[in-house]
Amino acid sequence: MQKIWRLIRFSGVIVGVALLAVTAAYAANLVFEAEHYTWIKPCMEKVADSKAAEGYCVQIPLRRPHGVEEMAPGDDGNVTFKIYVPEAGCYRLWARVHWYDGCGNSFFVFVDDMDTAHAVQLTDSTYQKWHWVRTRGHEYTLTKGYHLIRFQNREDGAKLDQFLLTTAPERWKPTRAYRETSQYLWHAED
Ligand SMILES: [Ca+2]
Structure with a gap:
């Protein structure tokens, strides 16, 4: 009988620790739908996409002819x-993106008052499917409070569905679309 109680107590501790770990990782994930932007400037535009979370994303529309080599952004x-x-912390930024091809596979990312010279390129080489990509090699030390995140035209044919900020361990990778944490979006009445 004593053995059984010990086993039950031990299992309880394991479950408790696992729950704490999951809660801690989740609590630090701030998830936003791209189409719920605070401000938008053309040629970025909101469009319907049946495979995007909540049915919408934003995009830099394809230029015709689309570049066969790297071209400067049109705007x-x-x-x-x-x-x-x-919570103040060191955050990694991940974005759920859809790239057209090797000449339509990036955004500039700005955090707060970062100038153009310091903008980070969000890019990888997975094309024609929604997937997550991070600003590799960049972490953002953010204070508790309001911050500005901007995704800007670098190439045409780039789409953004969601993005998230996380303090989860480096090995953690997003695997699907997530429920938006809309309580962390600034609203005009705030
Ligand atoms: Ca979306």
Whole structure:
């Protein structure tokens, strides 16, 4: 009988620790739908997409002819998000994107008052499917409070569905679309 109680107690501790770990990782994930931007500037535009979370995304529309080599962006079209970070920390940024091809596979990412010279390229080489990509090699030390995140035109044919900020361990990778944490989006009445 004593053995059984010991086993039950031990199992309880394991479950408790696992729950704490999951809660801690989840609590630090701030998830936003791209189409719920605070401000938008053309040529960035909101469009319907049946495979995007909540049925919408934003995109830099394809130029015709689409570049067969790297071309300078036609404008500084962008979406900017004013978000509330509830806990100071070192965050990694992941974005759920859809790239057209090797000449349509990036955005510039700006955080707060970062100037153009310091903008980070969000890019990888997975084309024609929704997937997650991170600003590799970049972490953002954010204070508790409001911050600005901007995704800006770098190439045509780039789409953004969601993005998230996380303090989860480096090995953690997003695997699907997530429920938006809309309580951390700035609203005009705030
Ligand atoms: Ca979306």
